[in-house]
Amino acid sequence: xxxxxxxxxxxxxxxxxxxxxxxxxxxxxxxxxxxxxxxxNGVSSVLSPVQEGADRALKPxxxxxxxxxxxxxxRGENDELRSEVAALQQENLDLQGAAEEAGYLKTLExxxxxxxxDGYERxxxxxxxxxxxxxxxxxxxxxxxxxxxxxxxxxxTADGLVGRVSEVTGGTAKxxxxxxxxxxxxxxxxxxxxxxxxxxxxxxxxxxxxxxxQGDKEVEDGDELITAGFSSDGLEARFPSDIPIGKVSEAxxxxxxxxxxxxxxxxxxxxDLDALTVLTSGGGTVE
Amino acid sequence: MIVTPPILARLxxxxxxxxxxxxAFFSQIPLLGSVANLVPVVIVALGLLGGAVTxxxxxxxxxxxxxxxxxGTLGVASLSLLSAGYLAGRWxxxxxxxxxxxxxxxxxxxxxxxxxxxxxxxxxxxxxAEVSALAIREIVVQALLGMLLAVPFYPLIRxxxxxxxxxxxxRGRPRISxxxxxxxxxxSGLHTSRSAR
Numbered sequence: 001x002x003x004x005x006x007x008x009x010x011x012x013x014x015x016x017x018x019x020x021x022x023x024x025x026x027x028x029x030x031x032x033x034x035x036x037x038x039x040x041n042g043v044s045s046v047l048s049p050v051q052e053g054a055d056r057a058l059k060p061x062x063x064x065x066x067x068x069x070x071x072x073x074x075r076g077e078n079d080e081l082r083s084e085v086a087a088l089q090q091e092n093l094d095l096q097g098a099a100e101e102a103g104y105l106k107t108l109e110x111x112x113x114x115x116x117x118d119g120y121e122r123x124x125x126x127x128x129x130x131x132x133x134x135x136x137x138x139x140x141x142x143x144x145x146x147x148x149x150x151x152x153x154x155x156x157t158a159d160g161l162v163g164r165v166s167e168v169t170g171g172t173a174k175x176x177x178x179x180x181x182x183x184x185x186x187x188x189x190x191x192x193x194x195x196x197x198x199x200x201x202x203x204x205x206x207x208x209x210x211x212x213x214q215g216d217k218e219v220e221d222g223d224e225l226i227t228a229g230f231s232s233d234g235l236e237a238r239f240p241s242d243i244p245i246g247k248v249s250e251a252x253x254x255x256x257x258x259x260x261x262x263x264x265x266x267x268x269x270x271x272d273l274d275a276l277t278v279l280t281s282g283g284g285t286v287e
Numbered sequence: 288m289i290v291t292p293p294i295l296a297r298l299x300x301x302x303x304x305x306x307x308x309x310x311a312f313f314s315q316i317p318l319l320g321s322v323a324n325l326v327p328v329v330i331v332a333l334g335l336l337g338g339a340v341t342x343x344x345x346x347x348x349x350x351x352x353x354x355x356x357x358x359g360t361l362g363v364a365s366l367s368l369l370s371a372g373y374l375a376g377r378w379x380x381x382x383x384x385x386x387x388x389x390x391x392x393x394x395x396x397x398x399x400x401x402x403x404x405x406x407x408x409x410x411x412x413x414x415x416a417e418v419s420a421l422a423i424r425e426i427v428v429q430a431l432l433g434m435l436l437a438v439p440f441y442p443l444i445r446x447x448x449x450x451x452x453x454x455x456x457x458r459g460r461p462r463i464s465x466x467x468x469x470x471x472x473x474x475s476g477l478h479t480s481r482s483a484r
Contacts, residue, residue, distance in 0.1 A: 008340075020366040022362070044356060
């Protein structure tokens with residue numbers, strides 16, 4: 001009797017493990033419009049109203065916890081922020097003077113004028129749910145193809161780039177954050193800075209790596225990165241140009257390392273996203 | 288655990304609610320630089336209460352649901368969660384839970400195992416990005432938060448599944464005196480042990 005139970009238990013375990021391996025294998029190898037993907041999207045569409053309802057029902061509880069958290073944080077940071085504000089005000093005055101002198105405002109105006117963002121339609125959305133692993137950073141938002149959202153559309157907050165739409169259903173969309181393992185964003189240092197690739201560092205969700213930097217110009221601490229958005233040889237960048245990505249928090253000069261090591265802190269608070277905007281092409285092609 | 292259709296429905300509901308609660312609530316509250324993960328806590332509890340098969344099947348189903356809802360690679364979360372559920376069940380089948388501290392400690396350890404297994408699977412599937420040593424901190428934090436979540440959730444799940452638990456259905460009934468048993472009264476099958484399960 002006991003042996004029979006053991007055999008049954010082992011058989012079920014083996015069956016489940018084989019099922020998992022088959023799912024992984026099919027999921028990786030099949031095309032995006034494959035049957036498994038279609039089933040996944042279908043089930044996701046069916047379950048999204050439940051998720052949306054749960055999200056709305058639980059929002060007061062999340063807000064309450066957020067309020068406690070913010071109050072505790074605010075008390076601790078109050079003194080620190082006061083001195084920081086004073087220092088920043090001084091720094092701001094210095095920067096404004098320097099910017100005017102260097103004609104920075106003129107460059108900025110030109111940047112905005114040549115930005116491709118004017119051609120995009122904006123769809124505002126809220127976060128319905130999010131993944132919970134540093135290995136797979138995705139969020140689910142409450143807007144989908146019925147709002148004009150398409151796969152690979154860029155997602156931003158008022159602070160900067162968040163990620164891109166990885167999957168779309170009628171009323172929801174999944175967004176792969178820029179901290180996800182497979183993410184890579186072509187970026188350049190604002191102004192006339194070098195171009196490179198912004199990739200995530202797994203395990204450190206508040207940090208990005210600026211790598212494969214082209215050109216001789218060194219990147220410095222405090223430099224701001226924006227999306228490069230260039231097209232080359234028929235390949236089109238996934239993100240429109242000139243979306244702020246983050247600020248260089250640490251740049252180790254190339255003499256000390258084989259290549260320059262540049263850490264970037266994203267502008268958008270990716271750990272605490274709520275409202276965000278999807279930049280859609282509105283059904284047309286945006287150049 | 289005696290799995291009848293109503294109990295199966297309860298198990299399915301517990302798993303479904305755990306996934307929904309995780310995606311809509313726990314995942315959106317940053318704690319200690321990470322987020323608490325309720326799903327492995329629930330799966331470990333089901334493994335501890337129902338055995339290896341229940342834990343493994345629940346882990347597989349929960350993983351599948353998560354991958355469908357967040358758009359992950361199908362099978363990855365299932366494999367990591369079924370390993371946690373299976374190990375919890377094997378523990379339950381091999382040892383008695385002699386202290387109320389055992390479920391939270393075991394849940395913490397197995398949440399760490401599930402987080403590590405998920406990371407190893409993602410690495411095996413190929414991640415081009417650099418992996419920081421902070422990923423280890425993530426596993427430790429997941430284990431710690433899992434342990435804390437088990438304190439309220441293990442008794443709650445036990446309560447939900449109480450009708451199916453052999454040792455709990457026996458609780459509260461008058462003891463049968465050894466005399467009666469000695470007279471040849473048949474008493475079929477169930478554990479009479481009153482250990483602190």
